[in-house]
Amino acid sequence: MAGRQERIEPSFDHEDRSSEDAFSVSADDRAVPTAANDKRGKTAKKTAANQAGAARASKTRGGGSRRGGSGGDGGGGRQRRKRSFIGHLFRLAIAGVLWGTLAVAAIIGYFAVKLPQEAWQIPDRPPNVKIVSVQGDLIANRGLTGGxxxxxxxxxxxxxxxxxxxxxxxxxxxxxxxxxxxxxxxxxxxxxxxxxxxxxxxxxxxxxxxxxxxxxxxxxxxxxxxxxxxxxxxxxxxxxxxxxxxxxxxxxxxxxxxxxxxxxxxxxxxxxxxxxxxxxxxxxxxxxxxxxxxxxxxxxxxxxxxxxxxxxxxxxxxxxxxxxxxEKPTKAKSYWDGAQHYAADLVMRDIKKLIGDVKEDVTVETTIDMPLEKEAEQVVRKTIDGTNRNVSQGALVSIDGTGAIRALVGGRDYAQSQYDRAVDARRQPGSTFKPFVYETALEHGWKPESVMVDGPVQIGNWKPQNYENNYRGPVMLADALRFSLNTVAAKLIDAVGTQNVIDTAHRMGITSDIVNNPSIALGTSEVSLLELTSAFAPFANNGYKATPHLVNRITAEDGKVLWERGAEVPPKVVSPEIVSMMNAMLRRVIESGTGRKAALKGFDAAGKTGTTQDFKDAWFVGYTADLITGVWFGNDNGAKMKHVTGGSLPAEAWHAFMAYAHKDMPAAPLPGDYQIGQPEAPLVADGNGGYQDGQLPIEGGQQPVGANGGGQVYDRAPPPGVVVEGRVSPPPRRESDESLFRRIFGG
Structure with missing residues (x-):
């Protein structure tokens, strides 16, 4: 029909081109014509229509070959195909990057989702516990970080x-x-x-x-x-x-x-x-x-x-x-070094009881005196290293009259062994337990001048003997304690009752269970050095209980006080009169008894030695008006030492430490002014190999068994109001009665 535009069918230059190439779009195809190009566009359309009509006419006539028909466009087609291929690769690369990015994002998202929610918050650093001395010096850092x-x-x-x-x-x-x-x-x-x-x-x-x-x-x-x-x-x-x-x-x-x-x-x-x-x-x-x-x-x-x-x-x-x-290689200890770490370990045991779980950095102010702590460590180590008497371990505790721990050494070398022998070890105290027996006796009416016979004794099946396996005959209680006579301590506990002695020890500060057995008079029930030392404190502070403690105050980093020790007055557990008598007796242990090696020149000091059977443990616990210090030496496996007694290495170590501790202190007397006098109710020889009481005042007219002049030996000088029962055999006659009496009582 005239004026009607014929439809233009799509054509393909080559039948062997891939479908992707056939449907590829060039840059020219994507261009959008503008108004300025309308005329040129119409001309191009007319030319394209004429060419299409000519092609159809050629096909109808059957003239010309497909190859010949496109020959004039061969060069331009190859260029277009090349550009199309490059564009295709570029698009593939872009697509690959996009898909790869999406895949990476998906993987990251997957693993990010699998992270725990807390992973998106920086966790608080585990809190540190800074432990300092009474002077503010660092003792140790504790906690998961350790600093x-x-x-x-x-x-x-x-x-x-x-x-x-x-x-x-x-x-x-x-x-x-x-x-x-x-x-x-x-x-x-x-x-x-x-x-x-x-x-x-x-x-x-x-x-x-x-x-x-x-x-x-x-x-x-x-x-x-x-x-x-x-x-x-x-x-x-x-x-x-x-x-x-x-x-x-x-x-x-x-x-x-x-x-x-x-x-x-x-x-x-x-x-x-x-x-x-x-x-x-x-x-x-x-x-x-x-x-x-x-x-x-x-x-x-x-x-x-x-x-x-x-x-x-x-x-x-x-x-x-x-x-x-x-520089030379650094040689560090295999573990934290320094005896102060024993104290740090003890702080970490106590801190939860004081403030609960530690949730922030805190500073713990302790009672430890670092110069004393260092000296105590050196004394223990030098004493052990300086002897060949089969001693491998030692411990030292020093407290003041309030119970504040000023020095604590739990072993020879903390780096080698963190076991605290001052706090955790329970060992037989030997004769260092005897003061509680004598204190109980004084509270029941005996006096330091009361006389007992040091001689063979049997309580049930128990037959205690003295260290030297000999007997002194009639002795005052003060001398029996000074020379640590086992038989007299056994007779005393038998007289006052074992349970009364146990009650006294617990009242004074012993916290371990004590076996209800007369043999505890000789220190057979195990205790720790720390509790034993604290139990001597009432003698030094005029009768007040001194509960050992290490922490004074705990503060947060901002200075907030989380816990602070109160200023409560401790209970009084011993009367001043008994304190005075005990100090008079225990002072003589150091002046002229088993603890002479502990004597401090210019200072009023008292104490007690202790040695267990077969020399397995050796102790010395002594005190001045300022410090109460206990020392122990032995072996962890219980091996015997070579004749180490409480009056040897422990007394020597005690002296060395206390001399250092008191070097800048003014001398102060111990509480009380009791003066030990002449023997009370002296025993006199009866001519039959025994001893008979001369003038023994008894309230109510009661008389002790054997007070009839019949040749029996009075083994006790009973206190007022107490009737003594039982007898013991006379002591061996090592010398004449007269010379024995003169040697013991003078004159």
Missing amino acids: KAVSLEEMSPFIPEAVVAIEDRRFYEHWGVDPIGIVRAAFTNWRAGTTVQGGSTLTQQLAKNIFLNPEQTLQRKIQEAILAVWLEHKFTKDQILDMYLNRVYFGSGATGVEAAARRYFNKSAKDVTLSEAATLAGLLKAPSRLSPARDPKAAKARSEVVLAAMLDEHKIDKEQYDDAIA
Whole structure:
């Protein structure tokens, strides 16, 4: 029909083109014609219509070949196909990037969702317990970290420089994950044939330490990378490095640089030298294997690698490098060193009872006097090391009249054994228990001048003997205690009753269970050195109970007081009269008795020795008006010492410590002014191998058994109102009655 435009059918230049090419759209096809190009567009359409009509006419006539018909367009078709192929590759690449990005995003999202919710919050650093002496000196840090957090500004600048140089040189350049570092580590490990270098950044290590477990899995590595990127987004580089250095493990129980510096070098992180900083940084590769406490040479070799890295990174100069290399390897103890750690352990036992769970950094102010603590440690160690009498362990406790522990040594070397023999060990106290027997007797009416016969005794099946296996005959109680006569102590406990003695010991401060048996008069029921020492305190403070304690106050970092010891007056457990008599008797133990080696020149002192059977334990507990100190020596396995008595090594060690403790103190007298006089109701020879009481006042006209002049021996000088029952055989006649009487009582 005239004027009607014929439909133009789509055509294909080549039948062998792929479907993608056939439906590809060129840039020209996507162009949108503008008004300025309308005329040119109409002309192009007319030309295209004429060409299409000619092609149809040619087909109708059957003239010309398909190849010949397109020959004039061959070059342009190839160009179009080339451009179409390149465009196709570009689109494939774009699609690949898009799909790859989506896949990575999906994987990241999947593993991010699997992270625990708490992973998106930085957990609080485990709280530190800072334990200080009464002077404010650091005793120890305790807690999971073992040291307080210190900022980058507070610590030695060598520490962060050394750690960055050896662990993550590009720390300040990457964004949490370092592809360059990963490739470098992979190439290094491939060349070495083993894993010699890690690709993890410090940020990744921090993420692993505070959020994840150490398992080596693909999931954990992906989660580590996710968290590292998140950390870099949330914190500055210095903040990340600060967190890392305060939370990373340095081996030997030390977490964080402060704990590590204290652990290996016995100094604060702020005082660490270049060589020491390199040692700390070197530990991060293998904290246990490279610990200076385990292998100083390996630690030194690794520190030299760190120093070389610092030199290469221009963090130090050649002179600094050479000086640090020249330093000798650090040899650290295999465990925390110093007897003060016995006190620190005791603090950690008590702290939960005082403030509950520790949820923030706290400072515990103790009663420990550090100069006294150091001296006590040296005295115990020197005494053991200076003898060949088969002594391997010792302990010392010193408290004041309030019960405040001024020094506590639980063994010869804390680094070798953390078992506290001053607090936890229960051993037989031997004759150091006798003062409680004598105190009970005084409270029942006896006097220091009361006389008893030192002779054979049997109570049930128990037949105690004296240390030297001999007897002195009639003696005053004061002399029986001075020479630590077993038979007299046995007779006293038999007279006053075992339970009364047990009650006295508990009232004075013994907390262990005591067996209800007369043999406890000789110290057969086990106690600790700490409780035994505290039980002597009422003699020194005029009768007040002194409960041993170590903590004065606990404060938070902001100064808030969480707990403080009160100022309550302790109960009075001994009357001043009894205190005065006991001090008079125990003073003579040091002046002229079994404890002469403990005597302090210029100071009023008293105390008691103790030795158990077969020399398994040796004790001395003594006191002045200022300090009460107990000393024990022995062996953990109960092995016999070589004739070590309480009057030998323990008394000597007590003297050495107390002389140091009192060197700047004014002399002060012990409570009471009791003066021991002549024997009360002396026994006289009756001519028949025994002794008979001369003038023994008895209330109510009662008379003790044997007071009839019939040749029996009076083995007790009874107090007023007490009737004595029973007899014992006369003592062996080692000398004439007259000379014996004169030797004991004079004249």
